[in-house]
Amino acid sequence: MSAAAVVEAGSFRDPGGRVFNAGEKILRTVTDSAVDSFTSASQSGVLRRLADAGKLVDFADVTDQAPALGLADARVVLSHPRIPFISYPYEWSFSLHKAAALAHLDMQLSLLKDDFALSDATAYNVQFEGVKPVFIDHLSIRPYQDGEIWAGHRQFCMQFLNPLLMWAVLDLQPSHWFRGSLEGIAPEDLAKLIPLRKRLNLTILTHVIAQAAMQRRSVKTTTGSAAYRTARLPRSGFEGMLHGLRSTIAKLEVPSHRTVWGDYAGNTSYSTPEMQAKHAFVKEMVAAVKPALLYDIGCNSGDYSISALEAGARSVVGFDFDQGALEVAYRRAAEGNLPFLPLWLDAANPSPAQGWGQAERKGFAGRAEPDALLALAFIHHIAIGRNVPLDMATDWIVSQAPTGIIEFPHKSDPMVQALLAQRDDIFPGYDKDVFARLLGERARIVKQVDVLPTRTLFWYGRS
Amino acid sequence: MNGKTVISLAGTLAMLSVAAPAHAYLDPSTGSIILQATIGAIAGGTLFFRTLLHRVKSVFSRRDTGAEK
Structure with missing residues (x-):
């Protein structure tokens, strides 16, 4: 049925x-x-x-x-x-956003050869299978009429080009702004942020600065609006714009991400007995649960996501706050063609349900139903880093998936001590035994392992 | 008359030169339309020369590999 x-x-x-x-x-x-x-x-x-x-x-x-x-x-x-996980542009890393932009331009160029075109340029029509972009809106593909303007041009700028420029030219993460403005970042707004010396770039000068000037002017005058509907863009001009944007976007990179790969490459993931024990425990849980979808909350560069895939998880969505780690995770997923999608998440302030009727774009909660989760070296970031009481932090994690592994770094652990270095310890309840009791009240503890004297992994099951 | 006025006027003139229907549920917005009417021709020309340059380059690079063998 x-x-x-x-x-x-x-x-x-x-x-x-x-x-x-x-x-x-x-x-x-x-x-x-x-x-x-x-x-x-x-x-x-x-x-x-x-x-x-x-x-x-x-x-x-x-x-x-x-x-x-x-x-x-x-x-x-x-x-x-069904796509395993619907993600939104304000959750994408720079590389995911860039891949989505290039996929959009490539699709438009390829369609034009067959006399078709995309009727819009919304980034929400691009989703990911692993980190491979896939277009989801079949009705955007319509016959191309010779000389028609690129109706989606402004939308392309607001949802693809401008966020990428903000990232590459200003070294600013656009996610916060994009989340607050679901239509994207307007050329009129971005133009105000770009300093004079960075304007001497053909793409910025035309698609941002000139477009912003023309838009501001056109808002002031109401005459001639009927004439705008009869504007014409020759096919060669359309293709020229698409190729121009494609070659610009393909070259963009984020200045602060350049050194990232080197920083992470030294941390080989199986290098210590502790890491080996963690990988083994993750694989044991995954082999038993066989999750179709697994969340890796605090995935870092994807070490344990990849272990979960090796142990039989069908797809993994990873979440992390660190854009540098997400870039490394992206590259691993892309190079290995893995069903692993690393996304940006501030767990203390996850994506809300928003847009029209607060339902157009879904919040983080309830977006998908993962069968299992990993939350390794994560809970101290919210319990101590963000002052979330331990019971509330436990509630949140356990509510995401029916089973999973939570790592609890003890207060004496160097990772926790680093968070407490600059502040008073106002967390008397942050304790392994307290956590074990809280978790036991919410779920069954299937198994627990001390991977270090100061780190304990708990495998929980809600049923 | 400042620079922005010149840009806008040039765009409006370019846009009015020819006409074809555009069907879409999306509002393309006037700033984008004027820009397309202005730079569309330039972008087309740039693409033409880039393609030409690429062809010339590929002829030479083919000769280079041939000479090495």
Whole structure:
């Protein structure tokens, strides 16, 4: 029996269709306004080719089941496989964001060759399988009309180019701003931040500074708005802009990330008996639980995420606060083509449910249902680093997954002492035995191991 | 007349030169449209020369590898 289709709250913007959750599957309806362009794209074979190449999420036409699915009004119904974890641009590392931008431009360029184009440029239409970008909106692919303007240009700038420039040119993480402004970072705002000496760059001068000036001017004058609708961009100009942006973005890098790889490379992950014991314990839990999805909270550069994959986890989503570590994790996932997605998370302030009706973009809680989690060398960062009482920290971690491993560094551990070095110890309750009792009240302790005299790993199970 | 005025005027003139319909649910916004009308032609030209340069380069690099053998 198939589950009732529940509309996806983030899919309302394009009236051409809606997306529905139906158990294991994702369904997409195509309405009257989009059926012609969808049919063209579908019959041309372009959708199938992109899906077979892994660039577009796979699809099957299930229109014949529309009445049974409760979607009788739809002209076409597509069924898609579920992506393990939906992530948002404000959770992406620089490299993920860059990969998404390049994937968008490449798709636009490839579509143009077949006389198709993307009708928008929203970053939310790019998701990741491992760290490989995959496009999820089949209805954005529409026939290209010769000379039409690039309607998604401003959106591309706000959601891809400007955040990447902010990162590469200003060495500022754009996630905080992007999270507060779901449409992205406007050229008018970014233009004010770019110092004069950094403006002498063709991309910044045109797409940021000039666009901002023109936008500010056009807001002041209301005349001529009808004429804007008749603007024309020759195909060669469109392709030129796409190629220009592609070559600029491909060269971007973050100044403060340059040294990162070297800093982490020295820390070989199996180098100490403690690390070997941790890897063995992680593998034991994963082999027993066989999680389809595992969260690695505080994944660092992905050592234990990779161990979990080796032990049989089908996919891992890692979370960390350190962008440098995330860059290393990205590179490992990309080089190994691993089903491992490392994302940015401030556990003390995770992504909220927001957008229209506070439902358009989901919060961290409830985004997915991981079967297991790892929280290694993590709890002291919130319990001591962020003053979250130990019982609340334990509640939060245990509520994320039915089973998992939590590492508890004792107060005497150097990692904890480093956090206490600059402040008074106001944490009398931060203690291994207290933690064991708190965890025992919330779950069954399956097994515990002291990997060092000052570090204990607890394997818990809620059932 | 300052620089920004010149840019905007040039853009508006370029934009009005030819016309084709644009269909989209997305509001492209005027700043972006003026920019596209202004730099579209330049971007197309740049791409043309870049492709040309790439072809010339590839001819020479092919000769180089040939000479080494």
